Amino acid sequence: MSERLPAHLEVSGLIRLAESNGGSAMVLSKGERDAGTVLIVTMFRGTDARLFERMPQLDGTRPFIVTKSQDIEKPKEFFEYIERRRSQDPDIWVLEVDIDDPERFIALLPR
Numbered sequence: 001m002s003e004r005l006p007a008h009l010e011v012s013g014l015i016r017l018a019e020s021n022g023g024s025a026m027v028l029s030k031g032e033r034d035a036g037t038v039l040i041v042t043m044f045r046g047t048d049a050r051l052f053e054r055m056p057q058l059d060g061t062r063p064f065i066v067t068k069s070q071d072i073e074k075p076k077e078f079f080e081y082i083e084r085r086r087s088q089d090p091d092i093w094v095l096e097v098d099i100d101d102p103e104r105f106i107a108l109l110p111r
Contacts, residue, residue: 023099
């Protein structure tokens, strides 16, 4: 039996965590219900978007790591990257979280 939480439950929990910490969250893309990969786009007041993905570590943990940051001069490039990822893997969930101090929010997440 897998120890991994089904993707739809993880996303629901992330939304509640964001809201309980004064932020807002919405699903930009639904992926595979149970085994889909969850990507988190964080921002504060709609700016400074960053993409976080779980990355397996040698010690067995899977923390969320920044894999892409929005370039202020090319803001569309960031969301085009996410669209390319979605077209390559339709099982991906994309959750957008707008919250004060996004790094603190990510630090709250289990590894």
